[in-house]
Amino acid sequence: xxxxxxxxxxxxxxxxxxxxxxxxxxxxxxxxxxxxxxxxxxxxxxxxxxxxxxxxxxxxxxxxxxxxxxxxxxxxxxxxxxxxxxxxxxxxxxxxxxxxxxxxxxxxxxxxxxxxxxxxxxxxxxxxxxxxxxxxxxxxxxxxxxxxxxxxxxxxxxxxxxxxxxxxxxxxxxxxxxxxxxxxxxxxxxxxxxxxxxxxxxxxxxxxxxxxxxxxxxxxxxxxxxxxxxxxxxxxxxxxxxxxxxxxxxxxxxxxxxxxxxxxxxxxxxxxxxxxxxxxxxxxxxxxxxxxxxxxxxxxxxxxxxxxxxxxxxxxxxxxxxxxxxxxxxxxxxxx
Amino acid sequence: xxxxxxxxxxxxxxxxxxxxxxxxxxxxxxxxxxxxxxxxxxxxxxxxxxxxxxxxxxxxxxxxxxxxxxxxxxxxxxxxxxxxxxxxxxxxxxxxxxxxxxxxxxxxxxxxxxxxxxxxxxxxxxxxxxxxxxxxxxxxxxxxxxxxxxxxxxxxxxxxxxxxxxxxxxxxxxxxxxxxxxxxxxxxxxxxxxxxxxxxxxxxxxxxxxxxxxxxxxxxxxxxxxxxxxxxxxxxxxxxxxxxxxxxxxxxxxxxxxxxxxxxxxxxxxxxxxxxxxxxxxxxxxxxxxxxxxxxxxxxxxxxxxxxxxxxxxxxxxxxxxxxxxxxxxxxxxxxxxxxxxxxxxxxxxxxxxxxxxxxxxxxxxxxxxxxxxxxxxxxxxxxxxxxxxxxxxxxxxxxxxxxxxxxxxxxxxxxxxxxxxxxxxxxxxxxxxxxxxxxxxxxxxxxxxxxxxxxxxxxxxxxxxxxxxxxxxxxxxxxxxxxxxxxxxxxxxxxxxxxxxxxxxxxxxxxxxxxxxxxxxxxxxxxxxxx
Numbered sequence: 001x002x003x004x005x006x007x008x009x010x011x012x013x014x015x016x017x018x019x020x021x022x023x024x025x026x027x028x029x030x031x032x033x034x035x036x037x038x039x040x041x042x043x044x045x046x047x048x049x050x051x052x053x054x055x056x057x058x059x060x061x062x063x064x065x066x067x068x069x070x071x072x073x074x075x076x077x078x079x080x081x082x083x084x085x086x087x088x089x090x091x092x093x094x095x096x097x098x099x100x101x102x103x104x105x106x107x108x109x110x111x112x113x114x115x116x117x118x119x120x121x122x123x124x125x126x127x128x129x130x131x132x133x134x135x136x137x138x139x140x141x142x143x144x145x146x147x148x149x150x151x152x153x154x155x156x157x158x159x160x161x162x163x164x165x166x167x168x169x170x171x172x173x174x175x176x177x178x179x180x181x182x183x184x185x186x187x188x189x190x191x192x193x194x195x196x197x198x199x200x201x202x203x204x205x206x207x208x209x210x211x212x213x214x215x216x217x218x219x220x221x222x223x224x225x226x227x228x229x230x231x232x233x234x235x236x237x238x239x240x241x242x243x244x245x246x247x248x249x250x251x252x253x254x255x256x257x258x259x260x261x262x263x264x265x266x267x268x269x270x271x272x273x274x275x276x277x278x279x280x281x282x283x284x285x286x287x288x289x290x291x292x293x294x295x296x297x298x299x300x301x302x303x304x305x306x307x308x309x310x311x312x313x314x315x316x317x318x319x320x321x322x323x324x325x326x327x328x329x330x331x332x333x334x335x336x
Numbered sequence: 337x338x339x340x341x342x343x344x345x346x347x348x349x350x351x352x353x354x355x356x357x358x359x360x361x362x363x364x365x366x367x368x369x370x371x372x373x374x375x376x377x378x379x380x381x382x383x384x385x386x387x388x389x390x391x392x393x394x395x396x397x398x399x400x401x402x403x404x405x406x407x408x409x410x411x412x413x414x415x416x417x418x419x420x421x422x423x424x425x426x427x428x429x430x431x432x433x434x435x436x437x438x439x440x441x442x443x444x445x446x447x448x449x450x451x452x453x454x455x456x457x458x459x460x461x462x463x464x465x466x467x468x469x470x471x472x473x474x475x476x477x478x479x480x481x482x483x484x485x486x487x488x489x490x491x492x493x494x495x496x497x498x499x500x501x502x503x504x505x506x507x508x509x510x511x512x513x514x515x516x517x518x519x520x521x522x523x524x525x526x527x528x529x530x531x532x533x534x535x536x537x538x539x540x541x542x543x544x545x546x547x548x549x550x551x552x553x554x555x556x557x558x559x560x561x562x563x564x565x566x567x568x569x570x571x572x573x574x575x576x577x578x579x580x581x582x583x584x585x586x587x588x589x590x591x592x593x594x595x596x597x598x599x600x601x602x603x604x605x606x607x608x609x610x611x612x613x614x615x616x617x618x619x620x621x622x623x624x625x626x627x628x629x630x631x632x633x634x635x636x637x638x639x640x641x642x643x644x645x646x647x648x649x650x651x652x653x654x655x656x657x658x659x660x661x662x663x664x665x666x667x668x669x670x671x672x673x674x675x676x677x678x679x680x681x682x683x684x685x686x687x688x689x690x691x692x693x694x695x696x697x698x699x700x701x702x703x704x705x706x707x708x709x710x711x712x713x714x715x716x717x718x719x720x721x722x723x724x725x726x727x728x729x730x731x732x733x734x735x736x737x738x739x740x741x742x743x744x745x746x747x748x749x750x751x752x753x754x755x756x757x758x759x760x761x762x763x764x765x766x767x768x769x770x771x772x773x774x775x776x777x778x779x780x781x782x783x784x785x786x787x788x789x790x791x792x793x794x795x796x797x798x799x800x801x802x803x804x805x806x807x808x809x810x811x812x813x814x815x816x817x818x819x820x821x822x823x824x825x826x827x828x829x830x831x832x833x834x835x836x837x838x839x840x841x842x843x844x845x846x847x848x849x850x851x852x853x854x855x856x857x858x859x860x861x862x863x864x865x866x867x868x
Contacts, residue, residue, distance in 0.1 A: 050766055069769040070777075076770035082763045086785045095781070099772030147772060 001025050002047070002151050002183065007055035009039070009046050016042040017053065018207040024151065029177055029184040031198035033191055035230060039207040040187045044153050047185065048076050059150060070099070075149030079156040081140040083128040089115070089139050090124035096147035114142040117176055134165045141173065145180060152177070154186040158193060170196045191231055195219065203227050221321055228255035228322045234295035236322055244268050244290045245314040253322040258283055260318025261296035263304060268312045270294075272304050288312060346690040353683035353700055356676040356746065363739055364707050367718020368569060374721060375562030386563035396567060399543040402458065402533075403526035406465035410522050411515065413466060414473025416613035418511075421478030424602055424610055428858070431475075433617045435854050436624065436847075438471035439797070441804025442531025443824045444843040444850075448623040449536060450828075451630040451840070456536040464532045467623060469522040470616065476518035477511055484510045499605045516578075521708075524575050528568070528711040530807040531821070535828060544568045545711045545807075552717055565714040572710050577702070627847065631840035638837030642845075651823055652815040655842055662819040662846075665809075666802035669741035673798050676742065677749025678791070680704050682779075684750070685757040701754075708747040716740060716811025734817055740808040745798035752794035756787045796857045800850050820846055 002024040009017040017039045024030045032040040045051040049069035057064045064072055075096075083092050090111050097107040115121050118138040123131075131139065137157060144152055157173065158166045174197050177184050188194050194201050195215040203211045203218060211223040222228035225236040233255030239248040245267055263284070270288035277283075282303035284296045296312055304310050375383050386392050417434055421427045437445070449464040450456060484507065492502040530545045537546065544564050551561040602610045631638055642655030653661070684704075687697045707715065719736060760783055768778045806821045813822055820842055827839040 048766075048770055050769075068774075069766070070772050070774050072770075073772075074770060076767065078763055078767065082761065082767040084764065084768075084782065095768065095773075096771035099768075099777065143767075143771070153770075 001060060002185070003056075003058045003061075004043075004047060005056050005058070007043065007046060007053055007057065009042050009051050009053035015207050017046065019055070020204075020207075020209050022202050022209060022212060024183055024185055026183050027181050028199040029182075029186060029197055031194035031201045032185065032187045032204055033194040033201050034189065034204035036189055038204045040189075040204045041155055043204070044076075044155050044185060044187045047151075048072065048074050048153050073147075073150045075144035075147070075152045077137070077140050077144045077152070077154045077157045080160050081136040083131075083136055083139055083143070085128060087128070088124070089120065089126045089128060089131070092128060092139055093142045093146050095143060096149075100147050102147075110146055111142075114146050117145075117179065118142045119172065133161050134169055137161065137169065138172075141176065145176070145182065150183065152182045152184040154184060156187055156189070159188070159190070166190075166193070173197060191219075203230070205230070222255060223322075223324060225253065225255075225322060228320060231255075233257055233320060233322075235293075239319075241291065242314065242319070250319060250321055255320040255322045256294060257318040257320060258295045258297055260315055261286075261288075261294055261312045262315060263296060263298040263310045264313040266311045266313035270310060270312065272306050272308045272310055275303065275306055284310070286310060286312065346687060349683045349686035349690070352679050352686070356680040356683075356704060357700070359676055359746075360703065360707070360743075363719075363743055364710075364715060367715055367722045368565075368710065370722045371562045371565045371714060371718045372569075374558055375566050383559070383563040383566065386560050387567075392564070392567075395542060395544055395547055395564070398541065399527055399545070399568075400571075402461055402465070402541075402543065403523050403529075405462045406469065406526040406529075407519055407523045409462060409466035410469040410473050410526075411519055413616045413619075414470045414477065414518070416609050417470060417474035417616050418478035418481055419606075419609045420613035420617075421474055422481035422484075423600070423606075424613075425600065430613070430617055432855060432858050433620060434471040434474045435858060436851055437467050437620055438469070439800040439804070439850050439854050439857075440468070440624075441821045441824075441843075441846055441850070442468075442529070442806050443535065443821045443828075444627070444804070444847055445623070446532045446535030447824065447828065447839060447843050448627040449532070452623050452626045456538065456541075458541060460536045461533055461541060464536060464623075465526040465529050467620065468529075468532075469525055470620060472522050472525070473515075473518045476521075477514045480514040481507075481511055520575055520578050524572060524708070527571065527575070530711065530713055531825070535825070545713055548711065548717065549713045549811075552713075561717065565711070565717065568711055568714065572706070624847065627840065628844050631837070631844040633840070634833070634837045637834065638839075638841030639845075641834055641838040642841055651818065651826060653818055653823070655820075655823065655838060658818050658820045658823040658842075659845070661817050662803055662821070665737050665741065665819055666799055666805075668735075668738035669745055669802040669805075670795055670799045672738060672742040673745035673749050673802075674791075674795055676746045677753060677794065677798075680746070680750050681753040681757055684754055688758065689762060701750075704750055705747050707743045712740070712744060712805070712807030713811060715743065716808040719808075719812055734814075736812050737809055737817075737819070738802075740812055741802040741805045744805055744808065745802050748801060749794040749798050752797060753787060753790055756790040757783060760786055793857045796853050800853045800857075804846065804850065 004023070005021045007017060007020045008015060020043060022030065032043060034040045042051055046053045047057050049057075049064070049067065049072050059072075084095065087095070090108075093111045093114055094107050097110060102110070111124065112121070115124060118141055120135060120138050120142070123135070123139075128136065128139065137160075141157070154173075158169055161169060170193050176182075177197065184197075186194070186197055188197075191201075198215060200212060201215050201218045202209045203223075205226060210227055211218055213221075218227075219231065222231055222233070228236050235256045236253060237256070239250045239252055239254045242248045242254070268288050268291060270286040270291070272284050273287050273293070274285040275282055277300075280300070281297045282300055284298055284304065286294055286296050288294050294312075296310075298304060298310075417430065420430050421434075440448075445464050445468060449460045449467070453460040453463075488506050488510070489502045492506045493499070497505060527543075528545050529543070530549070533541065533543050534546050534549070537543070539550075542550070544567065548561045548564050548568070551557040551564070642659075645651040645654050651658075680700075684697060684701055687700070688694075719740065723736070765778050765782050768782050769775075773781055804821055805819075806825065809819055810822050810825060813819060818826070824839045824842050824846075827835040827842070
């Protein structure tokens with residue numbers, strides 16, 4: 001098990017990572033999720049041994065302080081692959097095995113096995129310069145997995161790819177991690193990616209971990225306003241303000257997902273101030289009477305134009321409770 | 337977590353740097369310091385007397401003026417060639433054509449221009465100096481230009497700038513760091529140019545460099561020569577500092593495009609620039625052809641004479657013996673320079689990666705570059721003054737010449753190798769480390785394979801320079817172990833048509849060897865990286 005406790009990294013007077021604790025049990029995947037500049041990549045590099053910090057990084061109870069990066073047995077996948085340009089695909093994948101002194105026959109077998117696993121069987125002799133972006137990341141993944149690292153560290157592994165490829169590779173990556181039973185720590189700013197890949201998610205902001213939980217927990221119950229906004233709630237407000245729709249569905253702070261409000265025959269009226277086309281719906285920004293600026297969705301067919309008057313209905317499924325969940329409520333939900 | 341670093345520790349790097357710096361101290365700083373002391377030997381009066389003479393300042397004025405004029409010509413001629421190299425497809429031949437003049441021995445160039453412009457004079461000196469250095473401008477600027485994103489120009493054009501306006505307002509500012517750095521280096525080379533000025537200027541047109549030589553060798557005015565060396569040394573340090581600043585800006589500016597994306601056939605007004613570039617290349621070939629033609633002026637008599645010692649025994653060695661001496665000395669010098677240059681480059685790149693203050697790295701870097709600019713004559717002169725104090729019989733030993741040449745070649749090795757090592761992505765090295773490679777293994781697996789070709793190229797390049805080294809060698813070499821360039825210099829100074837023909841033949845041979853090695857360098861070069 002990887003255990004990080006009280007880890008801080010400073011650059012001069014700037015604290016990039018402050019007093020972070022988390023654990024990654026064997027065979028599970030933890031995503032470090034946060035906006036760019038929140039310190040998540042620095043945290044990952046400190047775990048790898050590439051940054052010097054204070055606090056402890058432990059593997060199975062053994063403190064890794066003073067263990068240099070090449071003896072930690074932690075694999076690392078960079079955002080842009082960082083493949084060795086002077087070696088072919090097989091040479092890249094075999095690199096870690098050579099460092100470990102694995103016999104040739106075993107090495108070749110392992111390389112073939114991994115290239116199959118990442119869907120690049122038959123590409124062994126290709127030059128890395130000839131690969132597409134997605135193929136490069138697959139090779140980088142195979143290279144990091146080949147020496148059977150204790151932990152695999154992935155730094156924004158899919159961010160350099162375009163959207164369609166990213167989504168497909170995220171599914172493949174989740175499969176590879178599951179099949180190989182790898183313990184992994186993945187850094188990403190994309191919550192879809194985090195929820196696809198990870199068993200648990202740690203939301204980071206300004207160098208600190210704000211919330212840790214399963215994707216469901218984090219998604220269903222953001223710990224504070226900022227986290228709710230980062231997870232896609234356009235507005236965070238007091239549930240009482242939703243009284244304009246009738247009986248409020250919850251109490252306390254709530255976040256409105258875009259799908260919480262939709263155009264339809266409802267009690268609240270407003271004017272459309274902007275519209276954005278999304279894949280299967282149109283996202284509107286509406287200046288709503290008694291509610292202020294809110295996001296709302298409409299079907300693509302007959303979506304209202306900017307300036308149009310619309311009515312809004314509330315979908316309680318899109319209203320998320322925000323704040324520290326009390327122990328009682330968690331237990332209640334578990335019983336449900 | 338405890339403090340630990342990957343890779344070489346800065347302390348180890350400093351230990352690495354200590355070897356070349358120590359060499360520099362004994363074989364460069366000490367001799368130069370001795371010259372300075374000699375200058376002040378009889379009190380400051382001797383120096384002040386020299387500094388007070390109008391002739392000294394005329395000398396300084398002429399040195400700087402001819403260097404400035406040569407630099408201007410080299411920059412103007414080099415820019416269109418840089419354009420060819422950077423933006424026009426199929427420039428491999430152009431690349432070789434501009435490299436050849438740069439690596440030609442100074443005596444060869446001097447002689448070629450003597451054949452071309454028999455009256456010599458200032459024009460010949462300026463043209464010959466510029467001829468050498470077009471390559472520096474074209475390759476330094478072209479190297480950056482090739483990687484400047486063409487889309488910035490496109491954006492300016494889309495905003496309504498004419499092609500010329502886009503060049504002056506977008507491209508030229510982007511090239512400024514490379515231009516500044518190239519101009520500084522060229523100015524330095526021209527200000528300390530020795531062989532060319534000696535051959536073409538004779539006694540009429542003298543620079544500080546040739547005057548130091550003449551005063552030492554012919555007038556035996558050591559304090560005067562020392563005072564002039566001092567003046568020259570100060571000027572060189574000044575120019576180097578300017579160059580270092582420009583270079584720092586350039587290395588910061590390298591976030592650029594791959595070359596393939598920027599090359600295409602010229603359009604419209606670009607043909608004018610391309611045409612000018614080709615014209616310069618043709619002009620560069622003229623002196624070379626002239627030299628070859630002149631060597632055959634008396635049939636093959638000149639070549640046949642190489643087996644002997646010249647007209648009425650002008651030399652103490654035959655031409656062939658001199659050629660063998662050259663090969664031997666250059667080999668020793670290159671091996672020594674490689675050891676020193678590799679140690680220095682590894683130390684500099686390691687220091688650069690660690691959190692050592694950048695000022696320290698720059699200071700070491702500049703110190704290593706000093707021999708490139710300080711007159712070879714001053715150094716050779718310094719050896720004569722100091723090396724008696726060393727154990728053994730170094731002053732009269734044959735080992736002295738390779739030592740002096742290594743001093744000239746080492747900076748070139750560093751300048752070729754260092755940018756390549758610096759361009760290795762730190763994260764690539766980190767990737768190797770996370771895969772289990774220790775600090776030394778990372779060097780072996782990542783840096784060495786990526787920089788290996790450059791190392792070979794720098795070796796070949798250094799070899800050519802050592803082969804043609806004239807300034808320091810002519811000071812230090814004994815007549816019975818003279819190298820080919822020294823023999824050529826001596827032949828030209830002696831009367832007799834046979835001597836002349838023999839000199840031209842020797843030059844042609846030297847040029848042939850040089851061109852072959854230059855082609856080798858070109859093949860080994862890593863595209864777009866390196867400063868020469």
